[in-house]
Amino acid sequence: RVTQGLIVSYAEEFERNYVRRLAIISELKKALVTQQSELSLCYQPKLNLNTNKVDHAEALIRWNSSQLGFVPPDEFIAIAEQAGLINQVTQWVINAVIDDVVTLREHDVRLSIAINLSAKDIVDPHLLSNVTDKLKEFDLPHDCLSFEITESDIVSDPKKAVAELQRFRDAGFSLAIDDFGTGYSSLTYLKSLPVTELKIDKSFVLKLNTQRSDQQIVQTILHLAKSFNLDVVAEGVEDKASLTLLREWGCKWGQGYYICKPAPLSQLISWYTDNLAT
Ligand code: C2E
Ligand code: CA
Ligand code: CA
Ligand code: CA
Numbered sequence: 001r002v003t004q005g006l007i008v009s010y011a012e013e014f015e016r017n018y019v020r021r022l023a024i025i026s027e028l029k030k031a032l033v034t035q036q037s038e039l040s041l042c043y044q045p046k047l048n049l050n051t052n053k054v055d056h057a058e059a060l061i062r063w064n065s066s067q068l069g070f071v072p073p074d075e076f077i078a079i080a081e082q083a084g085l086i087n088q089v090t091q092w093v094i095n096a097v098i099d100d101v102v103t104l105r106e107h108d109v110r111l112s113i114a115i116n117l118s119a120k121d122i123v124d125p126h127l128l129s130n131v132t133d134k135l136k137e138f139d140l141p142h143d144c145l146s147f148e149i150t151e152s153d154i155v156s157d158p159k160k161a162v163a164e165l166q167r168f169r170d171a172g173f174s175l176a177i178d179d180f181g182t183g184y185s186s187l188t189y190l191k192s193l194p195v196t197e198l199k200i201d202k203s204f205v206l207k208l209n210t211q212r213s214d215q216q217i218v219q220t221i222l223h224l225a226k227s228f229n230l231d232v233v234a235e236g237v238e239d240k241a242s243l244t245l246l247r248e249w250g251c252k253w254g255q256g257y258y259i260c261k262p263a264p265l266s267q268l269i270s271w272y273t274d275n276l277a278t
Contacts, residue, residue, distance in 0.1 A: 020068075024076050025083045027065050032088050038065050041096050042262035043113070045271070046233055046255045049247045054275060058114040058148070058255070059097050060262050061089070081118050090121045091130065098134050100265050101144050107269050114146045114176065119153035122164040128171055142172035148199065149175065151183025158189040169194040176233065181221060190228060198225050202236025205256070209241035222249055 031038045039061060046056040063071045080086045097113050104111055121127055135142060147168060154161040154177065168175055176197035177185075181204055185193075200221050204214045218234065225232045234246050237256030246254055260271060 021079055023068060024071060024079050025085070027067050028063070028076060028080060028085060028089075031063065031065065032085070032092055037092075039063050039092060039096075040264070041093065041100065042264055043100075043268040044255060044262040045111075045260045045268070046114075046253045047259045049243070049251060049254050054272060055110065056112045056114060056146070056253070057268060058262075059093060059100075059116070061093055061116075077118070081120060086118045086120050087124050087127070090115075090117060090124075090127065094127075094131055095134065097145065098138060098140065101140060102138055103265060104269065105140075107273075109269055109272050110144075111268075111272065112144050112146055112174075114148050116178065117147050117149050119149075119156060119161075122149060122153075122161065122168070128167055132171060143174070146174040146176065148178040150178040151180050151185050153183075154189070154193065155183045155185050158185070158193075162189070162192055162194065166194045169196075181217060190224075195230065197231045197233060199233040199235050199255075200251075202256070205234045205236040205242060205246075206238055208234075208237075208245060209239055215245070218246075218251075219249060222251055226250075 040063075042060045042062055043057040044060060045054040046058065047054055061073050061077070063073070063076055065071055077086070077089070080089050093115055097115055101111075101113060131145065132142075135145070149161075149165070154165075165175055174197065175195040176199050177193070177195050178199045179201040180198045181201045198221065200218060204217045204221075208214050208218060222232055231252045233253040233255055234242075234251050235255045237243050237246065237254045237258050239258055243254055243258060263271065
């Protein structure tokens, strides 16, 4: 009886997940082609810990679905990747970011925006030329955009990743390895990867102030980055004490709720203007 109950509840859960997945796929397809889109972007600044200035921010997608409510990006991005929709999502993000960069410049805000890419994006032959064309159309320099790719996406096929990422570098874009420390990349590949920045995964940073083991991991990554001549961003900075430690250890950039939460463009503009004033 117990086993039977387990099987029934497993089947029910399987069906619930399956139904939700299908709903996400069909609603996302609609959201991607609708003018007044349910999709939007938030931006989270990266603070330069040496200068206390902000000249970079990361674009993070948001989806407020009329049918499903708020769907977290961790959930729908993974489904979009499996369903073959990620290239369309990324193209939506790129177009929206470039429009926002134009708006930022109208407000005299010169921020470089980082865009998150998936493994399927870096092998997309059209993505890079689309970006370059769109920048040319708006007469924008290449350094107003940069890209982030997760360590786990790189290690799934490192040789291929090296070649594809090189195309982005050749086109003049900075590249960061996201979620660094969770993907088990080998030092051999780290040496040959054409990237400019490591982003230490937030799991090592959230409790940095109190966890001795996290402190050791973060310091090790900082040493490693230094010897490979890479800049480091610590993500997930949630308190002042952790920020102070990172600054002392020579980490160049910090990002996290303590510094600034992801916010819509209008808030980013006022946050930026206020911070310049102080
Ligand atoms: P990520 O690229 O590692 O982004 C960092 C995530 O950590 C964001 O979650 C951000 O809101 C959150 N975060 C920032 N500071 C803190 C902090 O101090 N504490 C904590 N606990 N969290 C913090 P979000 O926006 O929910 O995005 C989750 C993931 O979804 C992202 O992880 C990224 O992998 C993916 N994602 C988001 N937007 C996009 C996008 O436009 N394209 C792609 N391909 N993936 C995206
Ligand atoms: Ca990221
Ligand atoms: Ca990350
Ligand atoms: Ca992540």
